[in-house]
Amino acid sequence: MKSFDVLIIGAGPGGYVAAEEAAQLGNSVAVIERNAVGGCCLNVGCIPSKAYLQYSRWLSAVQALNKNGISVAVNQIDFPSVVRRKNKIISTLQSGIHMTFKRNGIHYITGEAKHVEGKIFEVNGERYYGKHVLLATGGAPFIPDIPGLSDIDYLTTNTFFDMETLPNRLAIIGGGVIGVELAYAMKSFGTDVTIIEAAPDILLTVDPDARSIVKEKLQSMGIKIIVEASVQKVKKGSVLLSDEEIPFDRLLVATGRKQNLEIPMAMGLELDERKQFVKVNEYYETSMKNVYAVGDLIGGHTLAHAASAEGVKAVRAINGKKERPVSPYSIPRPLFIDPEVSEFGMSEEEARKKGYDVIVEKMPFSFNGRAICANETEGFVKIISETRYREILGAVIVGPDAADLIHQILAVREAEGTVDELANTVFAHPTVSELIQETAKRIMKHQ
Amino acid sequence: MATEILMPKLGLTMTEGTVEHWFVNEGDEVQAGDAVAEISSEKLTSEVVAPESGTIIKIVAQVGDVVPSKAPIAYIGKPGEQIGSPTPSAGAPEPKAVKTAAANEPAKTESKKKDDGERIFITPIARKMAKELGIDIRNVVGTGGNGRITRLDILRYQASMESPAKDRAPSASAVSYGAGLAGLRKTIAQRMMRSVQTTAQVTNHRKVDITELMKFRDEIKSKVKDPLVHNELSINTLLTKAVVLALKDTPDMNAWYHNGEYIRVEEVHIGMATAVEDGLVVPVIQNAHLMSLSQLGAAIKKVTTEARQGTLDGSLYSGSTFTITNLGGYEIEYFTPILNTPEVGILGVGAIQKELALEDGEVVEKLKLPLSLTYDHQIIDGAPAAEFLGKIADYLQDPYRLLL
Incomplete structure (x- = not known):
């Protein structure tokens, strides 16, 4: 039996980042992965969707040229070549992780981990023991119980990126972040897309002002959005709602994710009240001593970067360096369509509920010179602050490179800076970032 | 020119x-x-x-x-x-x-x-807070990167300022206690030393039979349909409830003694000793005597979680009238807790023990909870302290009274 200081199960963003940290702290480390290194994020999530969405950007630049004095024609969309490029990006990043593992002496084990007892696991007939075990087994697409679904060939995010030919008509059940990003990408390639959402609106977790801009954009592109849909049945080639039939060539089911709880259950770890997530303490330790869990498994913002941040903290706690847990208010939540959306922290409503004397200011990109030049004036910067210290409680950006821009505000917040520091920083002119400063200056005017 | x-x-x-x-x-x-x-x-x-x-x-x-x-x-x-x-x-x-x-x-x-020395690194929020609270930042030890003073340092400093125990210490010794230590460690060192130097601490130990209490828990759990999400039936919550009730019965124990003044406090504010990343803090559950089990369970969870996350409001780091400290998670049975001055009592909780007992000639299994009560003998004598511990035991052994 091989023994390691830290045995990590799952090589997604939670596991592989934690592995590197553990190795650098001098631990002997092994990572077990049943699928591909990089987890869902790298293989069937964040990265492949961004590879596709890059084409949307390029294609919308072509449209912009045509509308603004330069005529260009798109002659052919060679989808197999798009898929090949996506695969190449994935393998580049995978080999990057393998290199990191090699450089840090991290033992990588391919295969399904089965719990034997205590902190002993078996992979391909070989046993492994971890003095400390870190579970980062993530999740898988959740498939709702829809009549007829199991009889047809549908896609999930696990299979979507294997699709080699562009469908003419794509129906997507689920209007969350994943559903919307893929709808946007596929519409850019020319596919007819319908989003079917059972909730009262798409993107319910997103700031309402941002949501309405996104929704308008999707609709202006010709994406059909059906909300409060009641899916009666699915059959080959169509989704039957209570009042209409949505035809499709391919159907994508993107209705959220469920946690991979097989190993935590086998180990008898305590779960939360709803039996959905693994219960951990402030240092990410589960109910079993020296067994830790991070990422999708423990809930919260189930995003790649949250998992990585948690993994690092768990490993530090294992090494006797206890840190405060990742704050849910410090996790940026991006949506990568055009305009991009990103937000972090408290909403205005949440801040009021917490008793802050709230100040909210919102400025549109249509006031910003650089955004006007770039023809990207949809969107805004919104900062949620308060009167006492002008603390940065939250922010929402919709607009050019919002997912990157938001870090300017977040970094100031993390350094315990306030709106004052944003307002007093000299921003280069003309930049889209200036709108952040403009918004901060507006807040400074409140007394 | x-x-x-x-x-x-x-x-x-x-x-x-x-x-x-x-x-x-x-x-x-x-x-x-x-x-x-x-x-x-x-x-x-x-x-x-x-x-x-x-x-x-x-x-x-x-x-x-x-x-x-x-x-x-x-x-x-x-x-x-x-x-x-x-x-x-x-x-x-x-x-x-x-x-x-x-x-x-x-x-x-x-x-x-x-x-006054070198440049002081302090975050903008910490600077604003210090200004508002009238704190001289030269006295605050920073624990952030590069020794930077953070929000948490100000909150903890504020707590140590507010603690009446500080006035109690002779100023000369205050300087030497905690010498060579930094941040929270220094605060803990100073508080512990002041406590042992200014009080007459005695600890009473006893076990309490909680077999009935555990049955009571299981019974309620099986009868309540919604999941119990507020820790209302955790041992810690039930014990805290018993302590609160016993304190209401024993006003002498729910008191502060400092600067030659002995004050019995009407309200019960329970301090809950909590290990944090860099030491120990005692967040406070205010007005615990007004709380139902679920309110108490939720309040304990909230203050201890926030203390560990560093998000606890500065006002909740001090002001308790009695403290509970639990080492049961570490398999400890008995210990001698040190008073969280100016309080006059602190209860140490150990790990539940399984024991065999004779009942009507039958051997039965009993669950016993070891308790360690430290009190200030300047104020409380041995017998009243034992009676107080006895009251806690009574409530735990007759658990339905916890609901009344």
Whole structure:
């Protein structure tokens, strides 16, 4: 039996980042992965969707040229070549992780981990023991119980990126972040897309002002959005709602994710009240001593970067360096369509509920010179602050490179800076970032 | 263009000087090399001479002013010339003059700070909070990166300021306690030492039969349909409830003794000793006597979680009237907790023990909870302390009373 200081199960963003940290702290480390290194994020999530969405950007630049004095024609969309490029990006990043593992002496084990007892696991007939075990087994697409679904060939995010030919008509059940990003990408390639959402609106977790801009954009592109849909049945080639039939060539089911709880259950770890997530303490330790869990498994913002941040903290706690847990208010939540959306922290409503004397200011990109030049004036910067210290409680950006821009505000917040520091920083002119400063200056005017 | 007369730098260590005397007035003509002023530094006095011939057009430092070395104290120019008047040959004088004049003020403050040591790193929020709370940041130990003072440092410092225990310590010893330690460690060291130096601590130990309590828990759990999400039936919550009830029955124990004053407190505020990343803090559940089991369970979870996450409100780090400290998770049975002064009692909780007992001639399994009560013998004697512990035991052994 091989023994390691830290045995990590799952090589997604939670596991592989934690592995590197553990190795650098001098631990002997092994990572077990049943699928591909990089987890869902790298293989069937964040990265492949961004590879596709890059084409949307390029294609919308072509449209912009045509509308603004330069005529260009798109002659052919060679989808197999798009898929090949996506695969190449994935393998580049995978080999990057393998290199990191090699450089840090991290033992990588391919295969399904089965719990034997205590902190002993078996992979391909070989046993492994971890003095400390870190579970980062993530999740898988959740498939709702829809009549007829199991009889047809549908896609999930696990299979979507294997699709080699562009469908003419794509129906997507689920209007969350994943559903919307893929709808946007596929519409850019020319596919007819319908989003079917059972909730009262798409993107319910997103700031309402941002949501309405996104929704308008999707609709202006010709994406059909059906909300409060009641899916009666699915059959080959169509989704039957209570009042209409949505035809499709391919159907994508993107209705959220469920946690991979097989190993935590086998180990008898305590779960939360709803039996959905693994219960951990402030240092990410589960109910079993020296067994830790991070990422999708423990809930919260189930995003790649949250998992990585948690993994690092768990490993530090294992090494006797206890840190405060990742704050849910410090996790940026991006949506990568055009305009991009990103937000972090408290909403205005949440801040009021917490008793802050709230100040909210919102400025549109249509006031910003650089955004006007770039023809990207949809969107805004919104900062949620308060009167006492002008603390940065939250922010929402919709607009050019919002997912990157938001870090300017977040970094100031993390350094315990306030709106004052944003307002007093000299921003280069003309930049889209200036709108952040403009918004901060507006807040400074409140007394 | 105007020429500056500068505060000299006499030797490597001189950073500033004081203008002692002016030999000239504005408007006087001077020759290069004429003495115009006398200045003093920490070590010596010296004359300042005019760097070139001309008219003294402006004196910017008055007698008694402290001016950084290399900063201007006066300007020489042509009669009637303004310091700021732009000259075509060099566009610099105006901005330069304005700049140096403006630089004067901050430079002065900086030199003042230097007397007290090095530059203080502090986050903007912490600085605002310190200002609002009237905290002198030179006294706060920073625990952030680079020794930076963070929000949490201010909150914890505020708690130590508010703690009445601080006044109680002789000031001389306060300096030596915690010497060589930093941040929270230092605060803990000081508090512990003050506690043992100023109280007469005795600890009573006993076990309490909680077999019935565990049955009571299981029974309620099986009968309540919604999941119990507030820890209302955790041992810690039930025990805290028993302690709160016993404290209401024993006002002498729910009290503060400091500065020669013994105060029985009407409200019960329970301190819950909580291990955090860099030490131990005692977040407070205020008005625990007004809470139902689910409120109490939720409040305990909230304050201890927030203390560990560093998000606890500063006002909740102090003000408890009685403290509970639990080492049951570490398989400890008994220990001798140290009073969280100015409180007069603290209860230590150990790990539940399985024991065999004879009941009607039958051997049965009993669950026993070891408790350690430390009290200040200045205030409470052994027998009343034992009675208090007995009351806690009564509530735990007759658990339905916890619901009343």
